[in-house]
Amino acid sequence: MVACGTGIAPMVQVIQHVLSTAEDETFLRLVYSNKTKEDILMKTMIDSWKSYWNFTVKYVLTQVDKSNFTPHYGDDVQLERINKDLLIKELESQGKQKVLICGTKPFERDIIKFLKQLNYSENNYFKF
Numbered sequence: 001m002v003a004c005g006t007g008i009a010p011m012v013q014v015i016q017h018v019l020s021t022a023e024d025e026t027f028l029r030l031v032y033s034n035k036t037k038e039d040i041l042m043k044t045m046i047d048s049w050k051s052y053w054n055f056t057v058k059y060v061l062t063q064v065d066k067s068n069f070t071p072h073y074g075d076d077v078q079l080e081r082i083n084k085d086l087l088i089k090e091l092e093s094q095g096k097q098k099v100l101i102c103g104t105k106p107f108e109r110d111i112i113k114f115l116k117q118l119n120y121s122e123n124n125y126f127k128f
Helices: 005-020 043-049 084-092 105-117
Strands: 002-003 028-034 055-061 101-104 125-127
Touching: 002 005, 005 028, 005 043, 005 101, 005 125, 028 084, 043 055, 101 105, 105 125
Parallel strands: 002 028, 002 101, 028 055, 101 125
Antiparallel strands: none
């Protein structure tokens, strides 16, 4: 799952469904991009999901002063835009899978461009 800003909304629905279904063994990895940590929507809820065995999150912050930033304990944070290298790192350990995408139009175009460069076909991703 790759989202930015309010693009988290449809992801929340999917995550809640998977996590509330005991027999569902789907592993969920959310890469969630925002400008600053204050812009992260529903962070308390997202962080509560980290207690499930099948959910992890990486927060990506794009407009943060790196010299002045201290992440919250237990947060997986990257301080730059989502790029092809980040997607390689996030996706390679999982093998080919379905990638869900939601965000601004330019964000979605960039993510799809990166996925295509990684040989993902349209059958391997879904854009909300």
